[in-house]
Amino acid sequence: xxxxxxxxxxxxxxxxxxxxxxxxxxxxxxxxxxxxxxxxxxxxxxxxxxxxxxxxxxxxxxxxxxxxxxxxxxxxxxxxxxxxxxxxxxxxxxxxxxxxxxxxxxxxxxxxxxxxxxxxxxxxxxxxxxxxxxxx
Amino acid sequence: xxxxxxxxxxxxxxxxxxxxxxxxxxxxxxxxxxxxxxxxxxxxxxxxxxxxxxxxxxxxxxxxxxxxxxxxxxxxxxxxxxxxxxxxxxxxxxxxxxxxxxxxxxxxxxxxxxxxxxxxxxxxxxxxxxxxxxxxxxxxxxxxxxxxxxxxxxxxxxxxxxxxxxxxxxxxxxxxxxxxxxxxxxxxxxxxxxxxxxxxxxxxxxxxxxxxxxxxxxxxxxxxxxxxxxxxxxxxxxxxxxxxxxxxxxxxxxxxxxxxxxxxxxxxxxxxxxxxxxxxxxxxxxxxxxxxxxxxxxxxxxxxxxxxxxxxxxxxxxxxxxxxxxxxxxxxxxxxxxxxxxxxxxxxxxxxxxxxxxxxxxxxxxxxxxxxxxxxxxxxxxxxxxxxxxx
Ligand SMILES: [Zn+2]
Numbered sequence: 001x002x003x004x005x006x007x008x009x010x011x012x013x014x015x016x017x018x019x020x021x022x023x024x025x026x027x028x029x030x031x032x033x034x035x036x037x038x039x040x041x042x043x044x045x046x047x048x049x050x051x052x053x054x055x056x057x058x059x060x061x062x063x064x065x066x067x068x069x070x071x072x073x074x075x076x077x078x079x080x081x082x083x084x085x086x087x088x089x090x091x092x093x094x095x096x097x098x099x100x101x102x103x104x105x106x107x108x109x110x111x112x113x114x115x116x117x118x119x120x121x122x123x124x125x126x127x128x129x130x131x132x133x134x135x136x
Numbered sequence: 137x138x139x140x141x142x143x144x145x146x147x148x149x150x151x152x153x154x155x156x157x158x159x160x161x162x163x164x165x166x167x168x169x170x171x172x173x174x175x176x177x178x179x180x181x182x183x184x185x186x187x188x189x190x191x192x193x194x195x196x197x198x199x200x201x202x203x204x205x206x207x208x209x210x211x212x213x214x215x216x217x218x219x220x221x222x223x224x225x226x227x228x229x230x231x232x233x234x235x236x237x238x239x240x241x242x243x244x245x246x247x248x249x250x251x252x253x254x255x256x257x258x259x260x261x262x263x264x265x266x267x268x269x270x271x272x273x274x275x276x277x278x279x280x281x282x283x284x285x286x287x288x289x290x291x292x293x294x295x296x297x298x299x300x301x302x303x304x305x306x307x308x309x310x311x312x313x314x315x316x317x318x319x320x321x322x323x324x325x326x327x328x329x330x331x332x333x334x335x336x337x338x339x340x341x342x343x344x345x346x347x348x349x350x351x352x353x354x355x356x357x358x359x360x361x362x363x364x365x366x367x368x369x370x371x372x373x374x375x376x377x378x379x380x381x382x383x384x385x386x387x388x389x390x391x392x393x394x395x396x397x398x399x400x401x402x403x404x405x406x407x408x409x410x411x412x413x414x415x416x417x418x419x420x421x422x423x424x425x426x427x428x429x430x431x432x433x434x435x436x437x438x439x440x441x442x443x444x445x446x447x448x449x450x451x452x453x454x455x456x457x458x459x460x461x462x463x464x465x466x467x468x469x470x471x472x473x474x475x476x477x478x479x480x481x482x483x484x485x486x487x488x489x490x491x492x493x494x495x496x497x498x499x500x501x502x503x504x505x506x507x508x509x510x511x512x513x514x515x516x517x518x519x520x521x522x523x524x525x526x527x
Contacts, residue, residue, distance in 0.1 A: 039386055
């Protein structure tokens with residue numbers, strides 16, 4: 001899955017570590033040291049308890065498909081990259097994160113086990129996490 | 137609303153256009169404002185409350201000022217709540233609160249837009265990143281329809297809902313649209329027509345999606361004192377509830393919507409329940425939007441929406457829960473990509489006995505509900521319960 005140019009996320013001081021880690025092949029989640037919540041997307045204050053004592057945690061990169069939709073048409077998007085599978089993957093660490101699944105729509109279903117891959121962008125320090133099915 | 141001074145919708149106007157290449161959006165805004173005021177028997181000078189989500193295509197936080205400036209309107213109170221298509225249902229509730237607080241006594245709610253003339257296509261997306269969440273969602277090509285598609289897919293997975301059941305919702309809307317001379321699509325369709333239309337975002341077909349239309353609408357909400365001086369039949373606002381709903385740090389359940397909370401709040405305020413509703417306007421951006429709302433508002437148990445809508449349940453005048461008798465967003469009109477306004481307008485028509493005669497219900501209590509934004513990330517659920525004056 002390599003459509004060009006893939007949109008480059010806006011990198012902020014709150015999310016810089018997340019995107020840089022992705023460029024280095026790691027998927028990060030945030031974990032609150034005060035209440036234990038593991039959450040996505042990254043925020044500096046825990047969205048449950050407002051604690052600022054939150055840590056980066058390296059996720060396993062494994063999860064399962066919570067839901068997905070394959071878009072057959074999408075104006076403004078490269079024909080070669082259709083159908084495009086937009087999905088929520090529930091990470092083994094808990095949070096449901098929006099992503100793409102790089103697969104044929106016929107080869108996945110809700111509950112399919114998946115693992116993370118990283119797609120480069122035009123920015124050297126920014127890669128985007130997507131998922132692929134784990135071969136049985 | 138129970139225990140409060142009553143407030144009323146005294147004017148309602150839906151712009152008859154569905155395609156307006158030769159008008160500006162602001163012109164449509166003024167035309168719907170004029171239409172709703174004329175319907176109420178009021179004038180521009182009577183308005184002292186302005187309720188608007190702005191001009192969606194401007195994407196400017198200053199757009200309420202743009203509207204007030206263009207309309208030449210002086211207001212003592214302005215509310216610009218914007219959480220998508222349901223905003224205008226929320227505005228009705230906010231107008232009632234402002235009227236009760238003495239901040240205004242004639243509140244104008246307006247919507248207008250021209251996505252059709254601007255060439256928007258069904259299923260189209262934007263790559264433009266605006267919000268903090270866009271960098272975690274839109275970068276994946278997530279569009280409204282893929283997000284509603286995900287909700288439909290998950291609902292099917294958990295509850296066994298089928299594409300044919302979702303199609304029943306479009307079928308009912310199309311049956312109603314045939315009597316609406318202004319509807320974009322006035323021909324009745326069958327379940328087969330829907331499930332055989334092209335898949336836009338799996339599992340949603342083209343006919344699971346609402347229309348893209350130009351146009352708009354407006355409402356006038358007034359105090360009891362103002363109402364007493366008007367000749368036109370008004371509709372009482374009996375209850376209002378809202379529930380902004382979001383991704384919840386990754387715990388989102390896309391088979392449920394804020395309608396669970398907004399409906400409960402609106403019913404509690406009205407002292408009524410789902411069993412009291414004679415007619416329901418339910419925002420139908422997609423068929424799945426209606427199905428989830430029907431469950432969450434309590435018209436059936438969670439997960440049983442698919443079975444509930446089978447067999448003409450939603451078809452006026454004889455179905456158990458007649459809905460969207462103007463043809464709704466699915467067949468008639470979805471001005472500015474925002475369906476909340478027309479939901480209130482058709483509920484007002486039903487309560488006044490002014491719906492198209494073939495679909496007129498003997499309605500003394502009606503509901504209008506909206507799911508604005510995206511069902512699979514963030515949405516604003518808003519519900520109002522409305523009553524005929526002579527209930
Ligand atoms: Zn916490």
